[in-house]
Amino acid sequence: MASVPAAAQAQFQNHLMPQPTQISLGSGELALDSTFAVQVPGVSDARLTDAIDRSVRRIERSAGLRHAGRGVAGKTKLVVKVDHASAPVQSIDEDESYSLSVTDAGAEIDAPTEVGAMHGLETLIQLVQPKGNGYIIPAVTIHDTPRFRWRGLMVDCGRHFEPMDVLKRTLDGMAAVKLNVFHWHLTEDQGFRIESKLYPALTAKGSDGLFYTQQQARELVAYARARGIRVVPEFEMPGHSAAWLVAYPELASGTKPDEIRREFGVSDTAIDPTREATYVFIDRFLTEMAGIFPDAYIHIGGDETPAPDWKTNPRIVAFMKAHDIKDNDALQAYFNTRVLKTIARLHRHMIGWDEVLTPGLPKDVVVQSWRGEESLFKGAKLGYAGVLSAPYYLDGMKPAGVHYLADPLPSTSDLTPEERKRILGGEICMWAEHIDARTIDSRIWPRTAAIAERFWSPENLRDVDDMYRRLEWVSIELEGVGLTHLQAEDAGLRELSGAENINALRTVASVLEPVSFGERAQTQHTDQLTPLDGFVDAVRPDPVSRQWFETAVKRFLADPKGDTADRSTLAAWFTSLSNAVPPAQQQIAISPRLAEVTLRVHQLVELTAMGQQALEQLGESRKAAKGWKEKQNQALDEIKKPSALVRFTILDGISNLVQAVSE
C-alpha cells in the first residue's frame, strides 16, 4: 500500500517526501493561476490562516504566480476544512492525519486538526509541478497519517550556540518534511543557553553571553507551534553539567570547574545528588522552565555521568551507605526519582537518555536510545516507552541512504503488539562539537528529510534510489524555505580561496565529504574555541555525486559493451573532474588554508585515470595488463587513508569499475 502506483508515477513527478500512506491518481489536473481563492469552512483561527497564507505564498513562488490566493471568489478554490480546534499545547496524541483531494476544479484538505491540515498543505506544495507553459497540481486523492507519533530532531545548542534565525529556519525545514518534535538541547558542559531569572548566574557565568532569553524561548515555542511542532527542552543532569557548576559550584559533587568546559568528551563534573539543596534548586529551576516550555515532556539528559567524585567524596560515600545505595548507577536512579517528583508535580513526563533506565525507574519515564535498537527494545519489554536515536546521528556523516534504511520498529522485531506500541518513534540527533551557525544547515539537510520519511511513511518503502531521486528535489524546496545547506559550501570555498570564481574548487569539492565525527576527533584536536572554517567544514556530507556515480556505474556494468551512453557519460564526467584539477591547484597554491587539500586533489587525478582505464577496458572487452588491478587496489587503499579530514564519495563506484575488469 505504500509504494506509489506505477501508473501514477508515469503520469506525475512524484517528489513527495515523506510519501503519504495512500495515494491514488485521478484524471486531469488543477491548473494553477493567480485567481484561486481560499475557503476555510471549518475551524478557523490565526494559526491555521497564517499557515494557509504561508503555504499560498510558497505555491505562488514555486508556480511563478502573482498575487495568488488573494481573490475572494476565483474559479479555482483551495478548501481547508478542520474538524475541531486543537488543545493549547500540542499533545503526542494529536491526530495528524489528513486527506487531500485535488481535481481540475480545486483542492480540498480535510483534517481532524489544524496540525493535520498543515501537513496536508505541505503535501500540496510538494505536488506543484511544471506542465507546458505553466504549473499544475495533478489530480490525486491522498489519505495520510504518520506511522510514528514522535518524529523528532534534536539540536545541541550547548556545545555551540545557534542564533534564533538558524533555529527558525530549522523549524521551517522540519515542518516541510512533517517532523513534529524539536528537541532543544539547552545545557551542556560547554554552555548553559537558557535564561533563568531565578538563577541568573547560569547564563551570566555559564554561557559566554550566548544564550536564549526567556522571551526568545517563548518566541521559538510559538514559532514551532505555528508549524505543528512540539518543543521538548533538555536540561542535562546530573552529568554534562559543568556550566551549571561554574555558576553554582555548591551544587558540585566535588570537582568544580573554573569556567565552562572548552574540551569535548565526557567530563568528571556532576551535580551532587546527595544534598537536599540540589533538589530545591532543581525544583525551582524546572518550575520556572515549565512556565516557558508548555510541552508535556521535559528531558533531563542523564547520559554519560562517570562521576568519580561519587566514589571518593566522603560525604557522598557516607550518604550512599546510609541509604543503602550500592553504586553510581543506583545513586543516579535515586537522583532521577527525586527529580521525577518535581516533574510529576508540574504535570509533565520525564524523558532521558538510555542511562536513566535503571531498576526501579517509574514506568512513566520515556527512554531515548542513543545506544541502539537493542537497548530500546529492552526498555519496551520492561514496560518503558522509547524513542530511537542511535541510527540517526548526523555527525556520523553517513549517507542518507544508510539512515533511511534504519527502522525504529522493523516488522521482524520480536516485540509483542503491546510492546510495539511503546516505541513512540525516532529522533534525529545533531550534536554540535563540529558545527556552528554557518555549517549546521548542511549537516542537518537534506539527509534529515530522508529520515523524516522513515518516521512518517509505511515501513515497506525502502527504495533508496527513489528516495534519492526525490531527495534532490526536496533539497531545493528546503533551500526555498530559507535553509542554506547548498549555498554554504560555495561561501566556504570562496572564503578559503579568497576568490569569487570557484568553479574548479566546487567541482573538486563535489566528490569530497567530511569524515565522521569520530574520525575527525581522532585526527584533529578540536575544542569549543576551534574555528570551524576549514575545507572539511565547507564541504557537505553525502553530496549527490555518490548516489549519481554509483547508479551510473551499476547501469554501465550491467552491459558494458551495450549502449555506449552510460560509458560516454561517465567518461565525460571523469574528464570534467580531472579538468578541474589544474585550476583548483592554482588556487590552492596561493591559499595556505587550502594547502591541506593538495593530496586529495592529486588523488582525484589518480581516481579519474583509474576510472577512465576501467571504462575503456570494460567497454572494449580488453583484459588489463597483469598486475593492473592489484596496483589500482593498492592505490585505492592508499586513498582511503585519512587526509584533510575529507574522504571521496566515489571510492566504491571506482572500486566497482576496477573489480569488474578482467586480467
Next chain:
Amino acid sequence: MASVPAAAQAQFQNHLMPQPTQISLGSGELALDSTFAVQVPGVSDARLTDAIDRSVRRIERSAGLRHAGRGVAGKTKLVVKVDHASAPVQSIDEDESYSLSVTDAGAEIDAPTEVGAMHGLETLIQLVQPKGNGYIIPAVTIHDTPRFRWRGLMVDCGRHFEPMDVLKRTLDGMAAVKLNVFHWHLTEDQGFRIESKLYPALTAKGSDGLFYTQQQARELVAYARARGIRVVPEFEMPGHSAAWLVAYPELASGTKPDEIRREFGVSDTAIDPTREATYVFIDRFLTEMAGIFPDAYIHIGGDETPAPDWKTNPRIVAFMKAHDIKDNDALQAYFNTRVLKTIARLHRHMIGWDEVLTPGLPKDVVVQSWRGEESLFKGAKLGYAGVLSAPYYLDGMKPAGVHYLADPLPSTSDLTPEERKRILGGEICMWAEHIDARTIDSRIWPRTAAIAERFWSPENLRDVDDMYRRLEWVSIELEGVGLTHLQAEDAGLRELSGAENINALRTVASVLEPVSFGERAQTQHTDQLTPLDGFVDAVRPDPVSRQWFETAVKRFLADPKGDTADRSTLAAWFTSLSNAVPPAQQQIAISPRLAEVTLRVHQLVELTAMGQQALEQLGESRKAAKGWKEKQNQALDEIKKPSALVRFTILDGISNLVQAVSE
C-alpha cells in the same frame, strides 16, 4: 597623497577599501600565529573589547588560526590604545581617525576614540594576506581619517519589511567598509514599521504585522553603536504617509486610504497640516521615538507630497487664506516649522529630503539631496548643511564604477570654503520596491563598498580598475561577515530550475544583470504583493563579467596581433559561454518560470559568435565582409531592447570589438 605608493603595491596585495589617507610600507611583516595577545592600555570598555574580540575572530578565520589572541602574553601583540571615552551617543563630530602601525614585532592601533580604533581594526583585518605557508600582515604605517563626517546607507524597510538579521548583517557590512550612518526608513505608504505604544494602531493597522518592536529597535541601535554606526530614523511626513492614515484617518487631509497602499509611486494622501491635533499627535509620537532613537538627527522625509486635497479641502483652503499661505509648498514649510518645534524641544536636529528646502526654513535643518549636486550646492549656498544621495541610488542598477566616480564635493565646485563645510557627506539609498529579504544583499553589496570609499578616501582616488580589483576581494570579505550577495544568486537559480546542478545557468547568468528600477517599472507592473522571485531577482547587478571583459578587450585591442594570450583567453571565454547554452536551454525548457529567459539565451549565442568573429578578424588583420559591421550593429541594437527584465553586461565590450574590425 592618496594613491598607494607603487613600491608598496609591488610588495603587498593592497585590498584596502576604503583606501586610507596615508599609507607607507615598512620593511618586513608580522607573521600571524595563534599566540598573539591583545593589550588595551588606554580606555577600555565592553564596546571596545567586544569589537577587538570580533576582529580577532575574523583574523583567526581569515588566517586559518586556532584560538588566536587568547594568549595572555604571547610574543606577538596587538595593542589597541584609545585616548578618551566616547559620549553615550555617537556624534557627527566623533573623531574617527586612527593610526595603525605594523612591524614584525606586533601591531598597534592608536585612536582618539573607540570608533577610530574600530576603523583601525577593520583596516588590520583587510591587511591580512597569505605568504608562503601562512598568513602575514605587511609592515605598514597608516594615518587615516575620513574625508566626510556623514557616510550613510539608507534602507527602505517601508515598502518591503526586512527582518532583524538582515539589518544586522547589513550593519556588519557597513562597519567593514567604515560607513557610519544607518538611515532607517521606517514609514511609507506601504507600511509603518516601528511600534508605537502611544499609537498602537500605527502598526496594528498599518504594517501587515511586519514591524520592529521597540525592543528590537533598541537592539539594532545598540548593535549599530557597537560598530561605530549612528542610526537616523526616518518618519515620512506629511506625504508617503498612507500607513499613518490607515490607522488614524482623522489625520488625513481628505483622501483616506482603506488599507496600506499596495501600489508604488507617489500617492495623494497627506497628513493634514492645518489641524492642531496633527501637531499634538506628531509631538507625542516623536517624543516617544526620541526615547528609542538617541541620535541627534530625526529624519522627517518630506518628499513627494502633491497633496491635491490641500487645494480642494475647503477647511484647508480657508486655513491657508487665513494664514496667508500662498501654495502647497508654503503650507508644507509651515508644517515643517511646526514639527521642527517638537524636534528642537527634543534637542534634536531635523533632516529632510530636498523638498524641505523652502524659503524660511531654519538654517539648522539638514537637507538630503535626492535631486542632485545642483540642489545640494544651492542649499549650501543658502546656508544649509546637506548630504548627497542622488548619484548613489542602488536601484538604478548602475555599475559600481559609475557610483564610484560621483563625488559629493568635487574640488572643481564653485563653493566657498565656508559653503564646502556644509557638505556633510553622502548617503547611499536602497529603495525597496523591488527587493525583499532574499535579494536585498546583492542589491546593496558589493557596490556599496565602492561608494563607501568615495565617502572616506581622498578625492583624487579615481582609478576604477584598481577599485574593481579590490572590490572583488572585499566582496568575499563581506560574504565572510555574513552577507549573502553572492550565494543568493545560486539559490535563486536552483529554485527557478528545480535542480541542484546549475552550472550552465550560472554561466549564462554571469553575463546578465537586472535592468534599472525605472525600466522594470515601465515593463512590469509590480506592487507590494508581487513575489520577487523571477530570474531578474536572482541575478546580481554589476557582476564581475563586465569589468573583466571590458578590461580584457581593451588589452587585446591595444595590440590585436601581438601577444596572443589575450586573444586566446577571450576566445576560451566565449567558448565557455556558448557551451553553457545547450544545457541551460534544456533546463529552461522544463521550467516555465525560466521561459522568459529564452530570448536572452539565444542572444548569448549571437553575442559570442560576434565576439569570436571579431577576434579572428582582428587577430589575423582580416577585413570583414562588406556589411558585416552593419549587421552586427543591428543585432546589437536588437539585443539592447528590453527582454526578461535583464540586460547583458558584455554589450559594450562586444561592441568595442566589432567597431575595431575594418571592412
